[in-house]
Amino acid sequence: MACRYERLEEPPKELPSTVHNLSIAGSNLSVLHRAAFAARPLPDLRLLRLRHDNIQIIEDMALQGLPALRTLDLSHNPLLSVAAGAFAGVPLLHTLQLNQALLAAPLEEQLALALRNISLRRLELAGNSLRALPAALLPGLACTAAEGGEPGQLETASYVFFGIVLALIGIVFLMVLYLNRRGIKRWLHNLREACRDQMEGYHYRYEQDADPRRTSAIGTPGL
Incomplete structure (x- = not known):
């Protein structure tokens, strides 16, 4: 009430x-x-x-x-x-x-x-x-x-102080990302290239296994 x-x-x-x-x-x-x-x-x-x-x-x-x-x-x-x-x-x-x-x-x-x-x-x-x-x-x-x-001893919890601390942590995190943007960009580029090479390797192996001439040659070794 x-x-x-x-x-x-x-x-x-x-x-x-x-x-x-x-x-x-x-x-x-x-x-x-x-x-x-x-x-x-x-x-x-x-x-x-x-x-x-x-x-x-x-x-x-x-x-x-x-x-x-x-x-x-x-x-x-x-x-x-x-x-x-x-x-x-x-x-x-x-x-x-x-x-x-x-x-x-x-x-x-x-x-x-x-x-x-x-x-x-x-x-x-x-x-x-x-x-x-x-x-x-x-x-x-x-x-x-x-x-x-x-x-x-008095223990008090300040939600305002807690919010300020979280905001400072977020700012520091963003600053770290900004200062290391080139390294992060290079790391992402290398990761993308590695993934691309891996996929190309799988693609090449699939093409070899699917080649009918290679299959025929394996099936008739005397020819």
């Missing part, structure tokens, strides 16, 4: 209790108050996207009433304050997206407190110009425990 640019000032209350995915974009939620979604609990909601909603403050127990929530996207919001118990009440939360959400204020320490009692598998912080994170911020991420990394 998607609510886009409805200028909502609080989460909608008229939602079916069986909804699994909810996206609210372009609204003016400003503050996610305590139990903001508890007016009508959504026990099956697993994905909640709150992008571009001008969210500035997240209070304690703001996500109460969403016990099955696994993915929370708060990207593109000017966060100013995140309470220590902001993510309490969502024990299954394993993916938190905060891309371009920490530009208005440095919230590393607040996030460290808010995330200390949950076990995330994925934390996205792209576009926030962060140089370092406190070690306590990522205590439960699997990119550190499973791969033997140090606590606090």
Whole structure:
């Protein structure tokens, strides 16, 4: 279910209790108050996207009433304050997206407190110009425990960077082809000549085998 640019000032209350995915974009939620979604609990909601909603403050127990929530996207919001118990009440939360959400204020320490009692598998912080994170911020991420990394190590994947690398590889490949165009042309010419000689050899052998005089001479050796 998607609510886009409805200028909502609080989460909608008229939602079916069986909804699994909810996206609210372009609204003016400003503050996610305590139990903001508890007016009508959504026990099956697993994905909640709150992008571009001008969210500035997240209070304690703001996500109460969403016990099955696994993915929370708060990207593109000017966060100013995140309470220590902001993510309490969502024990299954394993993916938190905060891309371009920490530009208005440095919230590393607040996030460290808010995330200390949950076990995330994925934390996205792209576009926030962060140089370092406190070690306590990522205590439960699997990119550190499973791969033997140090606590606090943040692994981010940049698709733009990946595309640039592929483009550079393609440019280098084309340059190599261009600089070696004469050698490649000579190699193709030699290959074509070799194939031509081989085909002419097969053609000559076929003509010899098909010559009736040669067949007659072989059949009558006494003549």
